[in-house]
Amino acid sequence: MSWEITVSGFGGQGVLFIGRLLMESAFHSDKEVSWLPYYSGEKRGGMCTCFVNISDERIGSIFITHPDIAVAMNPAAMKILEPAVKTGGVLVVNESLIKNKTSRRDIKAVYVPTVEASKEVGDESVGNLVALGAVIANSQVVTTTSIIKVLNQILSKDKHQLELNKAALLKGCEYS
Amino acid sequence: MPERTLMGGNIAIAEGAILAGCGAYFGYPITPQNDLLEHMAKRMPEEDRIFLQTESELAAINMVYGAAAAGFRSMTSTSSPGFSLQQEGISYMAGSEIPAVIANIMRAGPGLGNIGGAQGDYMQCTRGGGHGDYYLITLAPSSVQDMLDYTMLAFELADKYRNPVLVMADGFLGQVVESVVIRDRVKKLPEKKWAITGAAGRPKNIINSFEMNPMDHPARIKLILQKFERMKRNEVRYEGLELEDADIVLVAYGSVARSAMTAMQKARLHKIKVGLLRPITVLPFPYQPLSDLAGRGCKFVVAEMSAGQMVEDVRIAVGNRNEIKLVNSWGGVPLTADEIFEAIDLLA
Amino acid sequence: MRKASMDGFEDMVFGKPEVMEDRPTHFCPGCGHGITQRLIGEVLDELGLQERAVCVASIGCTVTAYAYFKIDGLESAHGRAPAVATAIKRCRPELVPFTLQGDGDLASIGTAEIVHAAARGEKITVIFANNATYGMTGGQLAPTTLIGMYSSSTTGGRTVEQAGYPIRMSEMLATLDGPSYITRVSLHNPANVRKARKAIELAFRAQLAGLGLSFVEVLSMCPINWKIEPVKARQWMAENMIPQFPLGEFKCIPEVEALKKGVKG
Ligand SMILES: Cc1ncc(C[n+]2csc(CCOP(=O)(O)OP(=O)(O)O)c2C)c(N)n1
Ligand code: SF4
Ligand SMILES: [Mg+2]
Numbered sequence: 146m147s148w149e150i151t152v153s154g155f156g157g158q159g160v161l162f163i164g165r166l167l168m169e170s171a172f173h174s175d176k177e178v179s180w181l182p183y184y185s186g187e188k189r190g191g192m193c194t195c196f197v198n199i200s201d202e203r204i205g206s207i208f209i210t211h212p213d214i215a216v217a218m219n220p221a222a223m224k225i226l227e228p229a230v231k232t233g234g235v236l237v238v239n240e241s242l243i244k245n246k247t248s249r250r251d252i253k254a255v256y257v258p259t260v261e262a263s264k265e266v267g268d269e270s271v272g273n274l275v276a277l278g279a280v281i282a283n284s285q286v287v288t289t290t291s292i293i294k295v296l297n298q299i300l301s302k303d304k305h306q307l308e309l310n311k312a313a314l315l316k317g318c319e320y321s
Numbered sequence: 322m323p324e325r326t327l328m329g330g331n332i333a334i335a336e337g338a339i340l341a342g343c344g345a346y347f348g349y350p351i352t353p354q355n356d357l358l359e360h361m362a363k364r365m366p367e368e369d370r371i372f373l374q375t376e377s378e379l380a381a382i383n384m385v386y387g388a389a390a391a392g393f394r395s396m397t398s399t400s401s402p403g404f405s406l407q408q409e410g411i412s413y414m415a416g417s418e419i420p421a422v423i424a425n426i427m428r429a430g431p432g433l434g435n436i437g438g439a440q441g442d443y444m445q446c447t448r449g450g451g452h453g454d455y456y457l458i459t460l461a462p463s464s465v466q467d468m469l470d471y472t473m474l475a476f477e478l479a480d481k482y483r484n485p486v487l488v489m490a491d492g493f494l495g496q497v498v499e500s501v502v503i504r505d506r507v508k509k510l511p512e513k514k515w516a517i518t519g520a521a522g523r524p525k526n527i528i529n530s531f532e533m534n535p536m537d538h539p540a541r542i543k544l545i546l547q548k549f550e551r552m553k554r555n556e557v558r559y560e561g562l563e564l565e566d567a568d569i570v571l572v573a574y575g576s577v578a579r580s581a582m583t584a585m586q587k588a589r590l591h592k593i594k595v596g597l598l599r600p601i602t603v604l605p606f607p608y609q610p611l612s613d614l615a616g617r618g619c620k621f622v623v624a625e626m627s628a629g630q631m632v633e634d635v636r637i638a639v640g641n642r643n644e645i646k647l648v649n650s651w652g653g654v655p656l657t658a659d660e661i662f663e664a665i666d667l668l669a
Numbered sequence: 670m671r672k673a674s675m676d677g678f679e680d681m682v683f684g685k686p687e688v689m690e691d692r693p694t695h696f697c698p699g700c701g702h703g704i705t706q707r708l709i710g711e712v713l714d715e716l717g718l719q720e721r722a723v724c725v726a727s728i729g730c731t732v733t734a735y736a737y738f739k740i741d742g743l744e745s746a747h748g749r750a751p752a753v754a755t756a757i758k759r760c761r762p763e764l765v766p767f768t769l770q771g772d773g774d775l776a777s778i779g780t781a782e783i784v785h786a787a788a789r790g791e792k793i794t795v796i797f798a799n800n801a802t803y804g805m806t807g808g809q810l811a812p813t814t815l816i817g818m819y820s821s822s823t824t825g826g827r828t829v830e831q832a833g834y835p836i837r838m839s840e841m842l843a844t845l846d847g848p849s850y851i852t853r854v855s856l857h858n859p860a861n862v863r864k865a866r867k868a869i870e871l872a873f874r875a876q877l878a879g880l881g882l883s884f885v886e887v888l889s890m891c892p893i894n895w896k897i898e899p900v901k902a903r904q905w906m907a908e909n910m911i912p913q914f915p916l917g918e919f920k921c922i923p924e925v926e927a928l929k930k931g932v933k934g
Binding site for chain 3: 344345347371373375376377379380381383384385386387388390391392393395409410413417517518519520521522525526527528529530531533
């Protein structure tokens with residue numbers, strides 16, 4: 146089994162962190178992984194993209210053009226990712242910033258109001274974890290338990306952030 | 322299963338160097354290799370070794386020369402514009418037979434260019450790069466594991482031939498995080514009787530690239546050239562995938578080799594018999610295996626993130642016997658499996 | 670020069686320093702470089718540094734300085750000697766590296782390296798032979814060429830419009846906190862040669878005491894490129910170069926001051 150995942154949005158939206166959590170939790174279940182940050186300076190403020198491969202086999206390309214799972218955090222990302230997702234794939238859309246819907250019927254689109262949902266758990270800064278929750282709820286790529294394990298490691302020194310991130314993750318899982 | 326850990330490409334170069342016994346690192350900030358320098362800033366003092374952030378890449382390469390002349394395994398890392406500045410120092414090291422390792426994490430040029438990954442320094446890396454008659458073994462990693470392993474190998478080869486060795490990677494490989502197996506530390510470093518250690522209990526050691534009597538210079542260079550011949554004979558390395566029955570051979574290195582591998586798999590699903598030849602040493606280049614494949618009637622697709630530089634080496638190997646197609650990107654833009662597949666499809 | 674060990678010279682009062690090779694130098698008649706190198710040799714003997722000193726030669730007429738000493742030595746690219754010496758000292762602190770650099774090398778192409786080695790307070794010694802010309806390449810304009818002075822690339826004399834002003838490296842470097850000792854001496858007569866020797870000895874003693882970069886600027890003759898006879902060249906240097914490049918100490922931290930007691934002569 147192998148997964149190609151692309152997460153894209155503005156710098157500062159926590160795009161790379163979503164990718165990192167996916168990569169690390171897959172790594173701990175003995176998968177081959179690759180994680181690549183990619184910045185394209187098309188706009189001021191800059192687009193930030195992250196390519197994650199998860200596989201049982203040796204990984205080929207570290208760039209992903211047709212993801213199995215895509216997370217669009219802003220309209221520019223939506224424009225690129227919506228047509229790119231593989232047939233049968235999952236597209237998580239940050240509904241807080243992206244107003245249009247996909248017309249594709251061969252993919253599963255999940256609309257998540259990341260800003261509002263993350264406010265609900267206490268802080269609007271963890272919208273990325275809400276999106277990640279939606280990814281997990283709509284695919285078998287990794288489990289919430291494995292993500293929480295990684296969060297426990299990374300955020301061990303900041304209990305407040307840890308709880309906030311966990312809550313956002315679980316909130317995101319509701320969107321399936 | 323050996324223990325694996327997650328690591329960025331640049332960090333793996335740093336850790337590989339530390340495992341290989343690198344005693345001194347000198348560098349100057351430049352994207353996309355800053356994390357390498359920053360990692361060394363932390364790790365080298367922890368290991369009780371020398372780290373210095375220098376005033377320029379010029380100073381860095383000359384410090385590498387000084388430290389290596391003092392008998393230390395030493396290195397610098399930089400990216401294309403900095404690598405251009407270092408050519409002078411590298412030429413001096415080749416001329417005075419000083420081993421060292423230089424990692425060039427390539428970005429897009431010419432000029433200031435772009436911080437995206439690129440492979441546009443191929444000619445500079447594989448044709449000497451600086452002034453005078455010299456070559457450097459140039460290793461081209463294509464995974465984070467390679468970054469670590471080839472850096473260790475680079476130190477070994479540098480000492481073996483008393484010549485600088487390059488690790489040539491693109492910026493994307495520098496940034497990618499993958500799992501790596503950490504290797505054993507090199508315990509015993511080679512003895513360097515020629516090094517600058519103080520003329521105590523032995524005649525003085527002199528390190529130079531110059532003969533007082535100009536008539537002696539050709540003989541000195543001849544020895545160096547013979548050494549390069551040995552390098553070219555003994556150190557060709559490459560990885561071949563599915564070459565046995567291939568009609569079309571992909572030639573790619575660095576991050577592009579990874580895209581090529583995916584393109585190859587896709588082509589195989591489409592019943593196109595494609596193989597991949599990935600040069601590990603781009604200097605010495607695997608001319609012979611490519612020539613043999615050409616003799617078998619294979620066609621070639623060369624994939625690279627440059628205007629088309631390695632394709633010239635493939636042309637040397639293949640001659641006019643068979644078709645060679647170039648698929649490339651430039652300006653800091655990755656080359657994807659889709660683009661490579663399209664090129665294969667056109668040729669099939 | 671006579672061989673120190675030559676038989677039949679029991680009454681010899683002037684020989685080569687022990688640390689110097691018994692071979693003729695390649696310098697032109699009246700050149701200052703041979704004197705400076707001899708002074709370094711005397712100091713290395715005096716301080717017993719033959720087994721620890723490292724000659725970091727530069728590019729200029731001192732390019733093969735390592736050939737004249739019985740100590741480890743190496744060449745460095747044009748201007749980069751301070752970087753090379755920095756690395757040697759950091760890797761092997763027990764060694765005593767010194768650079769020998771001309772004004773083209775140190776004050777033009779190598780300004781970044783000397784400034785930063787000085788700013789970091791590298792524990793190395795720099796001997797800077799300022800002869801106001803690019804000796805080795807045939808006497809072109811140097812960063813230290815005097816206003817109005819002939820050079821092969823300013824044949825009508827250096828003008829400010831064309832080439833700006835000469836650089837006073839000692840004064841500039843003395844503004845930095847890293848160096849422990851910065852002085853300018855001259856070779857124009859025997860008394861000043863003796864002062865130069867003392868300065869060089871003090872510079873090495875500063876390094877041995879673990880103090881920051883020690884720097885001796887030596888005003889040095891290049892009769893061939895100045896197109897002045899060797900004997901007159903000394904006089905010319907005293908009259909023309911010293912006004913532009915005044916002699917004296919520009920920096921001497923108290924720790925170096927304290928070392929002066931040990932310097933003979
Ligand atoms: C990169 C480089 N540029 C130029 C030269 C040519 N070159 C050799 S010596 C020299 C100038 C030397 O002048 P200086 O440092 O004052 O030494 P001097 O010969 O006067 O003692 C130059 C320009 C060189 N060897 N390398
Ligand atoms: S050219 Fe000038 S500096 Fe060079 S050796 Fe002759 S006199 Fe000395
Ligand atoms: Mg000069």
